[in-house]
Amino acid sequence: MASPSPLNVFRGHDSLAQYLDPDQNPPLPLVEIPDALNPLRADGVRIFAKMLTALPAHNVKSLPALEMLRSKPKAQHQTIVEASSGSTVLSLAIIARALWGHNDVHAYVTNKKHPDSLRLMKFFGLKTVLYGGLAQQEPSDEKGIMSRLRRMAASEEGVCYPGQYDSDENWKAHERWTGAQIWRQLPEVNVFCATVGTGGCITGTGAHLKAMKPSVRTIGVCSKHGDPVPGPRHLSGFETSPFPWRENIDVFQDVSSADAFRASMQLSRHGLICGPSSGQALCGLIAHLQAAKAAGQLAEYADPTTKEINAVFVCADLPYQYMDLYFQKISKEEFPPTFNENLLYCDLDPYDERNSLSPEDASKLAGGIQPCSAPSSCSCNKKHHHQRQDALPSPPSSSGGSPYYPHPSSTSLPTPPEFPSIGLLDPSEDDYQESNTTIIIDIRPRDAYATAHMHKAWNVPLTPEPEDFFGDALAVEARWREIREVIGGPLWPGAEELQERRVLVMCESGDSSRMMVAMLRARGVEAFAVEGRYGGN
Numbered sequence: 001m002a003s004p005s006p007l008n009v010f011r012g013h014d015s016l017a018q019y020l021d022p023d024q025n026p027p028l029p030l031v032e033i034p035d036a037l038n039p040l041r042a043d044g045v046r047i048f049a050k051m052l053t054a055l056p057a058h059n060v061k062s063l064p065a066l067e068m069l070r071s072k073p074k075a076q077h078q079t080i081v082e083a084s085s086g087s088t089v090l091s092l093a094i095i096a097r098a099l100w101g102h103n104d105v106h107a108y109v110t111n112k113k114h115p116d117s118l119r120l121m122k123f124f125g126l127k128t129v130l131y132g133g134l135a136q137q138e139p140s141d142e143k144g145i146m147s148r149l150r151r152m153a154a155s156e157e158g159v160c161y162p163g164q165y166d167s168d169e170n171w172k173a174h175e176r177w178t179g180a181q182i183w184r185q186l187p188e189v190n191v192f193c194a195t196v197g198t199g200g201c202i203t204g205t206g207a208h209l210k211a212m213k214p215s216v217r218t219i220g221v222c223s224k225h226g227d228p229v230p231g232p233r234h235l236s237g238f239e240t241s242p243f244p245w246r247e248n249i250d251v252f253q254d255v256s257s258a259d260a261f262r263a264s265m266q267l268s269r270h271g272l273i274c275g276p277s278s279g280q281a282l283c284g285l286i287a288h289l290q291a292a293k294a295a296g297q298l299a300e301y302a303d304p305t306t307k308e309i310n311a312v313f314v315c316a317d318l319p320y321q322y323m324d325l326y327f328q329k330i331s332k333e334e335f336p337p338t339f340n341e342n343l344l345y346c347d348l349d350p351y352d353e354r355n356s357l358s359p360e361d362a363s364k365l366a367g368g369i370q371p372c373s374a375p376s377s378c379s380c381n382k383k384h385h386h387q388r389q390d391a392l393p394s395p396p397s398s399s400g401g402s403p404y405y406p407h408p409s410s411t412s413l414p415t416p417p418e419f420p421s422i423g424l425l426d427p428s429e430d431d432y433q434e435s436n437t438t439i440i441i442d443i444r445p446r447d448a449y450a451t452a453h454m455h456k457a458w459n460v461p462l463t464p465e466p467e468d469f470f471g472d473a474l475a476v477e478a479r480w481r482e483i484r485e486v487i488g489g490p491l492w493p494g495a496e497e498l499q500e501r502r503v504l505v506m507c508e509s510g511d512s513s514r515m516m517v518a519m520l521r522a523r524g525v526e527a528f529a530v531e532g533r534y535g536g537n
């Protein structure tokens with residue numbers, strides 16, 4: 001066995017092969033779970049999580065994948081095919097690339113798989129081949145996907161099928177590493193528990209531990225029929241496995257998916273970050289020991305000297321790819337609230353700092369902008385909007401609400417105050433706004449506009465702007481609703497008037513104008529917010 005790199009540095013042409021080799025790494029962490037998650041702690045039960053998630057590919061199948069590929073060196077020149085929609089194909093793809101620069105792994109995947117998992121496979125460069133029908137198929141079914149792949153590899157020279165369900169390299173990898181590591185780390189181990197998919201992990205680890213200490217009991221955790229958890233199978237789907245599981249699995253325990261997801265969330269919250277099958281293993285372990293306790297048999301599992309029970313379960317992968325499922329399986333009340341939730345439905349158009357201009361830059365862009373010399377009696381605010389036929393187009397996606405969350409009717413605010421009516425000034429002879437490519441829109445209230453404004457700025461007044469309204473979620477929503485109404489309202493220039501025009505939006509603080517610019521840009525208008533207090537007036 002090569003010695004682990006003490007400083008965890010892997011270099012040279014085979015740096016990745018070293019990094020992926022368990023013999024060149026320290027043993028994976030074995031962490032006792034906190035008492036809060038161990039209802040049997042007072043009964044002398046200590047529970048340890050074996051973090052296979054800390055493998056470089058972050059899942060339980062990295063070890064079998066490595067052994068299966070090492071045992072088939074020809075595979076580097078072949079197309080590798082495997083029936084798996086998760087850990088095994090991901091591991092095969094990553095390891096084949098690291099060992100050989102191999103880039104041709106095909107995952108045969110049920111079309112019932114969650115789109116996130118399909119994306120994950122694409123992310124890792126896997127070619128995916130979908131199949132219909134039963135999602136979790138029997139490895140021994142002659143018409144099933146595994147048999148088809150077996151036949152394909154037998155008849156086509158260029159195809160390698162590692163075959164996780166049949167390959168002895170699968171369970172032997174866990175005998176060699178998972179079992180051996182646990183034995184070195186915790187020789188006082190009494191119970192080992194893992195979920196059962198191919199059965200490789202529990203068979204191999206059980207084989208090693210039982211060889212070293214025959215009293216070690218093993219618990220294989222399965223899904224309930226019709227209530228799957230990603231990775232493990234239900235028992236009747238496993239029984240035909242060719243692995244030597246009968247001598248290495250003492251007892252089976254099934255666990256519901258809701259319990260599995262909830263337990264992995266609790267483990268993750270405590271820092272043992274893991275996916276649903278890991279929670280399922282913990283639940284199965286606890287359920288089995290609780291049943292033993294109820295039957296007065298717990299002492300049979302304990303070390304005769306210390307009277308303690310040291311139990312190990314496997315954390316098999318990470319939770320992130322299953323977020324949608326967590327929110328389906330676990331009730332809403334078990335998640336903390338989101339404060340300011342109304343902001344999920346409004347003000348979603350993207351802001352871009354490049355669309356905020358200093359007054360100087362705005363002036364340059366507009367070919368010079370000057371304060372109006374007679375603001376209370378000028379004709380800057382031309383009657384530009386009355387004949388308008390054409391409204392601005394709606395933004396392509398999100399302005400009416402979140403693309404991610406349905407709009408809950410309960411979060412709507414009262415509609416904003418009536419749009420203030422203003423007496424419009426007479427049209428001017430001056431056609432500055434018509435001929436200039438830049439339109440200045442002043443969104444301050446009417447009286448502020450009358451006191452001072454930029455020459456030829458149009459006044460499309462909003463209600464007075466609350467101070468620092470971005471700090472108040474309800475004020476943000478109110479402001480957003482008001483701007484939305486204004487943009488679609490009677491004082492707003494029509495799409496035709498704005499065509500091939502640049503719009504400068506001016507307000508008191510720059511906040512409302514920034515919001516309006518984001519909304520205008522989402523509607524295809526080339527708009528800029530002018531930053532800073534209003535023109536020194």
Ligand SMILES: Cc1ncc(COP(=O)(O)O)c(C=O)c1O
Binds near residue numbers: 060200275317
């Ligand atoms: C997330 C996860 N947990 C558990 C298992 C079961 O492991 P095994 O196939 O060794 O029984 C798998 C198998 O793919 C898995 O992907």
